[in-house]
Amino acid sequence: MLNALGVITTVVVGVMVGVEFSVAFVMNRIFNALPDDSGQLARAHGGRMLGAVMPFWYVGSLVLAAIWAVAAGRHGDGDGAGDSVGLVVTGAALLIVSVIMSILLLVPINNRSKTWTPENRPADWKRQTNRWDRFHYVRVAVIVAAFAFLATALA
Secondary structure (H helix, E strand, O other): HHHHHHHHHHHHHHHHHHHHHHHHHHHHHHHHHHOOOOOHHHHHHHHHHHHHHHHHHHHHHHHHHHHHHHHHHOOOOOOOOOOHHHHHHHHHHHHHHHHHHHHHHHHHHHHHHHHHOOOOOOOOOHHHHHHHHHHHHHHHHHHHHHHHHHHHHHH
C-alpha cells in the first residue's frame, strides 16, 4: 500500500512538473512569438484554463505527499519501507513552498492577466507578465526539486 501511494504521488507530481515546465519553457515562448496581440490573448486564455485546474493539482499533490510522509513515518520499523521518510518530508515541504509562492506571488498576477484583452490591458502589462514568468521559473525549480526528492524516496 505504501509503495502504491508513493507511485501515485510521484506520478501526479511528475505530470504537474511536466505541465509547468512546458508552460515556462515551451508555451510562453510560443505565445511571445505570436503576431500582434495573439500572444497576450493566448496567455489570458491559458491563465483562465490552467488557473482553474492548478490549485487542485498543487494542493492535491501536497495532500498526497503529506499522506505518504505520515504513512512512511508510521511504517518506519526498520524493514526499509519507511526509511525514506526524510526524502518524502522534504519533497512535501518543497510542495508547501510552491503553494505559498503561488498564492502570494503568482496568483495575484494571474488573476489580473487572465481578464486582459488588447482593449483593457494596463500599460505595464508586459512588465507584469515578465514578473510572473520570473516567479514561475523559480516555482518550476522548486517543484522539480520536490519531484526529485519524491522519486528518490520511491526508488
